[in-house]
Amino acid sequence: MEKVGVPMRSIYDFNNPFTSPSASEIDELADKSQSLENRIASLNESYETLKRREVELTEWRWVLREAGGFFDRARGQTEEIRHSLDNDDAPLLQDVEHHGEGEAAAAADRSFSVMNIGFVAGVIPRERIAAFERILWRTLRGNLYMNQSEIPEPIINPENNEEVSKNVFIIFAHGKEIIAKIRKISESLGADLYSVDENSELRRDQIREVNTRLSDLASVLRNTKSTLDAELTAIGRNLAAWMVIIKKEKATYETLNKFSYDHQRKTLIAEAWAPTNSLGLIKSTLSDVNDRAGLSVPTIVNQIKTSKTPPTYFKTNRFTLGFQTIIDAYGTIKYREVNPALPAIVTFPFMFAVMFGDFGHGLILLLAAVAMIYFENKLLRSKLDELFGMIFYGRYIVFMMGIFSMYTGLIYCDAFSLELPLFKSMWEWDTNDKGELGPNSHRIDGYTYPFGLDWRWHGTDNDLLFSNSYKMKLSILLGWCHMTFSLMWSLVNARYFKTPIDIWGNFVPGMIFFQSIFGYLSFSIVYKWIIDWNARGQSPPSLLNMLIYMFLQPGTLEPGTAPLYKGQATLQMILLMMALICVPVMLFLKPWYLRREHNKARAMGYRGIGESTRVSALDDDEDEGHANGGRQSFGDDDDGVAMITQDIGHGEEHEEFDFGEVMIHQVIHTIEFCLNCVSHTASYLRLWALSLAHQRLSIVLWDMTMKIGFGFTGFVGSIIMVCIFFGWFMLTVFVLCIMEGTSAMLHSLRLHWVEAMSKHFMGDGVPFEPFSFKTLLEEDPVE
Amino acid sequence: MANGWAPFIGAIVVAIFCAAAWFLAPKGENQTTWRSTLVLSAVSMYIMWLITFLAQLHPLITPYRPGLRPEH
Incomplete structure (x- = not known):
């Protein structure tokens, strides 16, 4: 052939x-x-x-x-x-x-x-x-x-x-x-x-x-x-279909070989995991097959009670698949744990958009995504090259990214780096003695620009001063929101798995620690904004120095500055004390509790299989190993997964309670949590850095091409303009949208994997691998 | 027009939108996805807007731009 x-x-x-x-x-x-x-x-x-x-x-x-x-x-x-x-x-x-x-x-x-x-x-x-x-x-x-x-x-x-x-x-x-x-x-x-x-x-x-x-x-x-030749072409026309049929048949028989044979009753027995809500479907399908085959012996489906942890399976559709893949790339979610992919549908593209904020660039992304979704079925069948295939796989992510980028572009008041004068500006230029406008301006009384940044900041000398201050605080506040939100999921997990010690030993002290320092910082930022310092006739204190003094000299404020509010020093003192108290609580409560439970169980004579404390001890170990997050804990990760798979192999699900090990895990978890609160908050400043870089780059691009292009007039000018526009547009698409977009996406990915998921993610699940002709053919396509 | 009450008005609007999204989300197996996506989008967009609005509520510096043309 x-x-x-x-x-x-x-x-x-x-x-x-x-x-x-x-x-x-x-x-x-x-x-x-x-x-x-x-x-x-x-x-x-x-x-x-x-x-x-x-x-x-x-x-x-x-x-x-x-x-x-x-x-x-x-x-x-x-x-x-x-x-x-x-x-x-x-x-x-x-x-x-x-x-x-x-x-x-x-x-x-x-x-x-x-x-x-x-x-x-x-x-x-x-x-x-x-x-x-x-x-x-x-x-x-x-x-x-x-x-x-x-x-x-x-x-x-x-x-x-x-x-x-x-x-x-x-x-x-x-x-x-x-x-x-x-x-x-x-x-x-x-x-x-x-x-x-x-x-x-x-x-x-x-x-x-x-x-x-x-x-x-x-x-x-x-x-x-x-x-x-005629014979071979006739075969060639059908060969692919035949090969597909053969492949399917082979896979079916391979699966059938896994069935165990009951000698006494002369039946084949298959044990498999199945999603609970499709059990009905399984039963009806099996009885259908029975009827069609005309078998006298019916196929019986029984549910087996087991102590093994079932594999994790999330039903996805075309929209959620991309987001679920992002999360699964980090680790397989523990069975029945909160699925971080659900909030990531919004937070992932939103974090991206904060860094990518530009109405025009967002529009390009959105149009590309809409085109990919519109021609979805056609593109699904055709063979795509690697890069485009990847973008196509994440078309719904790009779609959400486009929408949110347009929104943040409106907030930043940027469209291809130009201003968007949607509303009346809150600033008016002063007129000087000669009747000229500027350079200073004054505010229209009692009016605040209603949506986004005021467009009058564009092109001013102190534009960067203002937008840097704004974006830096925006990043801290968004980071605080995102981390608090993620931390809440650990509460949900602990409640679902009925491990109250995780609530009292990890969640509550962690939350208090985080809020008393970074929640307070966020509060101060907002508080400083809503006070009219000019009306008070005071110069506002610097928040950075405030935070430094809060740690270095508790109970005192920066010398020579007015307090933000009455009793600031005392409140800061109390907050700091609360944070410090939480550290030993987090450190000792859980290991101590586990030890007590274990000893109690021992005293009551429980030994061997099915010790509830042991099972929970195992869970907790895992929890610590994974809640640490970050790159440092990858080693733990591997161990955990290896252990779980081994358990499935041997059907044993308990190990000796080792107080020393639990303690070490808890120490690592505590130290990591406290340090991560600082480093992760700082890490959210990447939102500011990337959005600044993106905005500056698009301004430079505009000034170097289109602005020069506008300098030419007449017929030649129009031709030059067309060429320059083409160059500008190409650079916008390839550098600003694709390159910058990729980098913003990677940063957003990191914020989710490290900063957010370290707060609650256990991720020691085993993926569910259902038998499917579709995946079989996709993994090993017939050429 | 836009004054100190705007954040609260915005919060009410967003709350109404969220409630609508919660109850009007298409039924079926994707209901959770619909609800969480719409509510979370509305909330995060509101937070972003709120932060921007508050940052300009009492700005400490004013735009400074020398060399303006008269009509600008």
Whole structure:
């Protein structure tokens, strides 16, 4: 098949590649492929025989032609030789002269037999010719006359389709034995010998005959080939479908092999995980199959009670798939744990948009995503290259990103780095003595710009001063919101898994610690904003210094500054104390509680299997290992997963309670949590840094291209403008949207994986791997 | 027009939107997705707007721009 190169139809041409094959289909397929194989084999065989005949005939034709040439050339020489041999045989010579050319040749030919010279003619591969010559020379001690010439066109070997270039040779020698020897040698070297007649007329007849046979053969060959081709194309059209059916059948049997056989009751028993809410579907499908197959024995579905942790399975649709993949890439969610993918549907693109905020760029993203979603079905079937395939996979993520980027663009008042004057500005330019506008401005009394940043900041000298302060605080506040939100999920998890110690030993002290420092910082930021400091006639205190003094000299404020509010120093003191108290609580409460539970269980005489404390101890260990988050705890991660899988293998789910180990885990968890509160809050400043970079880059791009373009006027100016616009747009799409977008996406990804998921994610689940023809075919596609 | 009460008005609007999203979300197996996505989007957009609004409520610096053209 490959030899001929017949194309196959793609599997998508068949209406429904994912349905299961029926039994009759397979039998039919087996019969069909059997008969087809026989037919193809016989066709191939006859084709090859014919081809071989053709090659032989071609070679013979070449031999005849070339040998004829040798004889003609040799004639002159023989005449000379003959002259020397029988000098007085004049009448014969005259006779030759009298009877024209043909007779002369015949006479010359005849003279070979007179001289007792025999010859061998044949064809040999060109690379062997040197060896052939040498061997002949040595064995015959030079008693031969050899002539050879190359066949200009390569000869095709029918068995393996290789091209071989060959030479025609003809050897003259004395004596029957020598000729026989030459024959043997040449045959052993892979030469094909052909009979050539000395008589030139006979030779001509031979050539004619060979030619007619060749042409006959060629027509037969053509017919055979066309039937063969037709047969192969017919197969090629269906081969993909057949391969799919075979693959499905193979996978089904592999799964069936996993069933265990009950000898006493003569039944097959399959144990498998199934989603609870599709149990009904499973039962009805099985009974359907039973009815259709007409079996007398029904298939029975039973639910088995087990202490093993079931695998994690989340039903996804086209929209949620991308987000679920993001989360699954970090770790498999523990069974029945809160799925972080659900809030990530919003928070992931939103964090992206905070860094990518530009109305125009957001619009480009949105349009691209809408186009991909619109042509979804077509694109799903076609083969995409790696990069585009990745973007297409996340098309709904890009869609959400586009929407939120447009929103944050409106908030930042940026569209391709230009301002968007949607509402009346809250600033008016002052007029100076000469009646000119600026440089200072004043505020319209009692009016605040209603939506987003005021557009009048665009292009001002102190634009960066204002927007940096705003975006920095925005990042801190959003980070605080996101982390508090994520921390709440650990409460939900603890409540679901009924581990109150996780609430009192981890969640509550952690929350108090976090809020008393960073919640207070967020509160101060907002408080500082809503106080009208100008009206008070005070200069507001710096929040950064406030935080530093809160730690370095508790109970005092920065010298020389007014307090934010009354009793600030005392409140800060109390908050700090609360945070400090939470540390030992977090450190000791949980290990102590676990130890007490364990001892209590021991005292009551519980030992061996099914100790509730042990199970919970295991859970807690895992919890600590994973709640740490960050890169440091990857080692723990592996251990946890390995242990769980081992458990499934052996069906044991408890281990010895080791107080030291629990304590170490808790110490690591506490230290990491406290340090991470600081570092993660700082980490959210990337929102500010990236949005600043994005905005500045798009401003620079605009100034370097379009702004220069506007300087030209007239006809030439318009042409220049078109070129510049093209360049600007290309750079906008590739640099600002694709490059910057990728970097913003990676940062958003990090914020979710590290900053948010470390607050609640356990992630020691085992993925659910249902048997599906669809995934089977996707993993190993039929080419 | 827009004064100190705006955040509360915005909060009420968002609350109404969230309630509507909660009750009007399409029924079926995707109901949770609909609800959480709509509510969370509304809340995060509101927070973003609120922060921006509050930052400009009592700004400490004013725009400074030399070299303005008269009509600007």
